[in-house]
Each structure stands twice: as C-alpha cells, then as structure tokens.
Amino acid sequence: VLALAGGIILLVTSQKNGQGAPVAAGAAAGMGSGKAPARGGRGPVEKRAVLRGVTGKYSGQSFDLLKGKVVIGRDPATCNIVFDKNTPGISGRHCQVVYDPNEDCFIITDLGSSYGTFLGNGKKLTANVAEKLSTGDTFYLCDNANRFVVSKE
Incomplete structure (x- = not known):
C-alpha cells in the first residue's frame, strides 16, 4: 500500500512539473547527460562556474x-x-578571475602584483x-602555497 501511495505521489508531482511520466533513477540524477536534471520543465539547469581553493588559506572553499x-x-x-x-607574496590587489558565459571560459588577469600570478x-x-x-x-599566487582551480559544478 505504501509503495502504491509513493508511486502515485511521484506521478502527480512529475506531472505538475510538466515532465510527464516519472523518469528512471539514473536519468533523474542527470547521469550520462553532462547537464544537471531539469527543474519544472524549463530545460537543463546549467552548472555553476566556481573558483575553488586548492592549497593555502582558502583550501577547500569555493566561490x-x-x-x-x-x-x-x-x-x-x-x-x-x-x-x-x-601574507608574504600577495599584493593588495593581486589578480582577478571572471567567468565569460558567452565564450564558456574563465578569464584571469594579474593586476600588477609584485610576486606574480602563475x-x-x-x-x-x-x-x-x-x-x-x-x-x-589551476593557477597560483606567488607560489604553490596559494593554488586555485576553476571548474563547473
């Protein structure tokens, strides 16, 4: 009875979202498509462009x-x-990173730092x-102690 009730709820919910019949578990997780699953019938959800610290003060943090x-x-x-x-080797305004959605790339610019961006x-x-x-x-500021990576999640 519980399984039947769960199936009905899933069917009603998916129809309200404009998706028709429920999808298989693998398809719902976006497996094999490279894009995140659709929300509310509006098409694929784009991945986020993030900057993540690899080493140093911001290791493991994402922006x-x-x-x-x-x-x-x-x-x-x-x-x-x-x-x-x-912090040795880091300038007041060291570098900047932006994501260009038109080119689908990241752009890094050294802002005249003393020790460099690599x-x-x-x-x-x-x-x-x-x-x-x-x-x-990846890139780093001054040395490998301050490394970052750009990615799409």
Whole structure:
C-alpha cells in the first residue's frame, strides 16, 4: 500500500512539473547527460562556474563566479577573497578571475602584483593581460602555497 501511495505521489508531482511520466533513477540524477536534471520543465539547469581553493588559506572553499568577478588580494576594500595583510607574496590587489558565459571560459588577469600570478604549468602572467582558462585549469599566487582551480559544478 505504501509503495502504491509513493508511486502515485511521484506521478502527480512529475506531472505538475510538466515532465510527464516519472523518469528512471539514473536519468533523474542527470547521469550520462553532462547537464544537471531539469527543474519544472524549463530545460537543463546549467552548472555553476566556481573558483575553488586548492592549497593555502582558502583550501577547500569555493566561490561562485556567476555572481561576477572575483578579485584576490590583501585589500579588504577592493577584494572579494582577502588574504591577511602580512601574507608574504600577495599584493593588495593581486589578480582577478571572471567567468565569460558567452565564450564558456574563465578569464584571469594579474593586476600588477609584485610576486606574480602563475598558471598551473608555471607560466607567469603579464600584468593587466587577460588569459583564458578552461574547466579544471589551476593557477597560483606567488607560489604553490596559494593554488586555485576553476571548474563547473
């Protein structure tokens, strides 16, 4: 009786959302499609563009890049990700990261930092010159102790 009641509730709920018959468990979880499952019949939900700390003070923390650019540095008045004022190698306004939905890429720009911003492969960025990043690319500030990764979740 409980299984029948649960099935009826699932059927009614899915029809209210405009999805018709209920979907299999694997399809409901978005498996194999690369996109998140649909909500309310409005089509696939896009993944979030995030910046995640890999090492250092912000290790394991993520920041939503769909809310706008993220500026990293020591100046709390102008930065979204703020390092302590005595953090060696980090400038007041060190670098910025944005997500460009039109190009589906991330863009990092060194803001004239003293010790530099580096791509994961060790290439030092030229100050005030934008560099494209793809999902999974890493970069670091000054040295590997302050590494970040950009991704879509």
